[in-house]
Structures are given as C-alpha cells and as structure tokens.
Amino acid sequence: MAELSIPRAHSSSWYDHLAAVQRGYYYPWESVVGDGDGETAFVNLVNAHLTPETRVLEVGCGHGELALSLAPHCASVTAYDRVASYIDLAIDAQKAQGVSNVTFLHYDMTDPAHDEPKLPVDDNSVDLIIGRRAPIHWIADARRVCASGATLIALSPMEEPIPKWSDKLPHKLHYENSGRHTGTGSIHQSVENRLHQAGLRLHSGWGYDVPEYFSTPRDLFNMLTWGLPADEIPEYEDIESRLTRIFDTNAGPHGIELRHCRFLWKALIED
Numbered sequence: 271m272a273e274l275s276i277p278r279a280h281s282s283s284w285y286d287h288l289a290a291v292q293r294g295y296y297y298p299w300e301s302v303v304g305d306g307d308g309e310t311a312f313v314n315l316v317n318a319h320l321t322p323e324t325r326v327l328e329v330g331c332g333h334g335e336l337a338l339s340l341a342p343h344c345a346s347v348t349a350y351d352r353v354a355s356y357i358d359l360a361i362d363a364q365k366a367q368g369v370s371n372v373t374f375l376h377y378d379m380t381d382p383a384h385d386e387p388k389l390p391v392d393d394n395s396v397d398l399i400i401g402r403r404a405p406i407h408w409i410a411d412a413r414r415v416c417a418s419g420a421t422l423i424a425l426s427p428m429e430e431p432i433p434k435w436s437d438k439l440p441h442k443l444h445y446e447n448s449g450r451h452t453g454t455g456s457i458h459q460s461v462e463n464r465l466h467q468a469g470l471r472l473h474s475g476w477g478y479d480v481p482e483y484f485s486t487p488r489d490l491f492n493m494l495t496w497g498l499p500a501d502e503i504p505e506y507e508d509i510e511s512r513l514t515r516i517f518d519t520n521a522g523p524h525g526i527e528l529r530h531c532r533f534l535w536k537a538l539i540e541d
C-alpha cells in the first residue's frame with residue numbers, strides 16, 4: 271500500500287511538487303521506447319483528424335508543446351492546465367514561435383470552487399477535444415462544448431506490471447510503496463464509465479504495451495524517484511550498488527526492460 275506521506279503519482283499535490291522542482295512537464299531520464307508505441311499512435315490519430323477548419327481544445331496541456339505543434343494544421347487551439355508555471359512557459363514558447371491561433375488558459379477543471387466540472391470554453395465551440403496523458407474529468411462536460419460531429423481523442427497511461435526486481439529496491443521505492451501504483455483498476459473501464467455517465471460511448475479503444483529500455487542505473491534512478499518529495503529520495507550514491515546489482519542480474523543487451531503501456535481511445539459526438 272502507498273504510504274501516506276507520498277502523494278499518489280499524478281495527483282494534484284504530486285503535480286504541484288513536480289512543478290516546483292522542474293521547469294515544465296517532461297521525463298528527466300533517457301530511455302528507448304519500442305516501435306509501435308501509444309504516444310506515436312496518439313499524435314498520428316490526432317493529426318489525421320485535423321483540417322484547416324478544426325477548432326481544437328486540449329485538456330491538461332502541460333507546457334504547451336503539443337498545442338503549438340498542432341497549431342499550423344488547424345483553425346485554432348485552446349489549451350488549459352491547472353499549473354500556472356506550465357501555462358507561463360507555454361505562453362513564452364508561443365511568443366518565441368510567433369504562433370497566433372493558440373490560446374493558453376490557466377484553469378483547474380476540478381477546482382472545488384466550481385459547482386461541477388466545467389470546461390473553459392463556450393457551448394458548441396469545439397470540433398476536437400484531445401488529452402495526452404491528461405486526466406479524464408473533462409468528459410463530463412464534453413457534450414456541451416462540442417459541435418455536432420466532434421471527436422474526442424485521448425491517451426492515458428495504463429499501469430505497467432511491477433518488475434520482478436522491485437523488492438530489491440529500498441523499501442520506499444518499491445513500486446507498491448512509491449505512489450506509482452494506484453490499484454484503481456482499468457483505465458479502459460474508467461473511460462467507458464465516464465463516457466456512459468456523459469451520455470456518450472466509446473467508438474474505438476487501443477491498448478499499447480511495448481518495451482521501454484533503460485540503459486544506465488542513473489536513468490532508472492531518475493525514473494523511479496521522479497516527482498517524489500525530496501525527503502523520500504535516497505542519495506543516488508547510497509543505492510547505486512543495489513541498482514548495479516539489478517542491472518547485473520536483469521539487464522538484457524539494451525538495458526533494463528520495463529513496459530510502456532498506454533490506452534488510446536476515441537469517441538464521437540453524435541446528435
């Protein structure tokens with residue numbers, strides 16, 4: 271079970287802490303993800319739905335990298351995130367790139383001050399809602415903001431299996447203890463339930479489960495300790511020998527293999 275002092279990964283307090291210790295949302299490690307991964311499939315699927323007339327809403331946009339990359343291929347992008355420093359970075363990048371058809375908003379969709387979750391855009395004003403690794407709370411208000419015939423496309427991490435060497439890590443870094451495993455069940459089922467509650471249904475869903483290789487103990491350490499409170503992170507030098515033993519015993523020719531697991535889905539707004 272997760273220890274109480276460690277926020278669950280991807281909870282609001284976890285994001286607040288992450289934003290305080292690194293500039294922007296990115297993975298602070300190097301790894302190699304196998305071919306056919308869900309992140310690439312998501313970007314390809316989104317691009318296949320863009321036309322010069324498409325009005326896009328991006329939920330949980332982080333520091334705005336995806337919104338800015340899509341902007342040349344659509345009419346407009348509105349993108350929001352609850353972390354103010356991510357939106358500041360996004361606006362800086364927008365100015366630097368001279369992009370005029372993107373609006374970045376600092377907005378918390380699940381702010382308890384709202385009576386109910388509400389997207390920060392007008393009724394019938396969106397043709398495509400996208401979310402990359404973002405929460406799925408926004409589904410509740412999707413029908414209101416979408417024009418008829420709109421599409422929803424999102425990519426969610428699926429929990430990866432616990433590696434067999436997890437118990438060779440210090441106790442606090444075991445997968446079961448470090449907030450990485452929520453035990454909340456299948457993301458596929460959660461998406462279907464949310465869509466059903468919103469009067470929508472899944473059009474297509476695809477699971478992606480490909481290898482992800484870490485070639486050095488330091489990269490593995492950076493991944494295992496990502497977003498943890500500083501007082502929960504051991505000094506690298508103190509656990510280097512354990513990590514090296516894990517490599518010596520478990521690494522293949524490309525390093526330690528973990529699984530890179532994503533659920534990609536699509537729904538349609540029909541009359």
Ligand SMILES: C[S@@+](CC[C@H](N)C(=O)[O-])C[C@H]1O[C@@H](n2cnc3c(N)ncnc32)[C@H](O)[C@@H]1O
Nearest residue numbers: 285330331332351352353378379380402403404
């Ligand atoms: C896993 S990150 C992904 C960021 C970005 N989509 C990307 O792919 O790099 C999820 C993002 O959702 C944002 N988020 C989480 N809950 C939110 C909420 N209630 N309202 C707005 N943004 C939220 C987080 O701040 C974070 O930037």
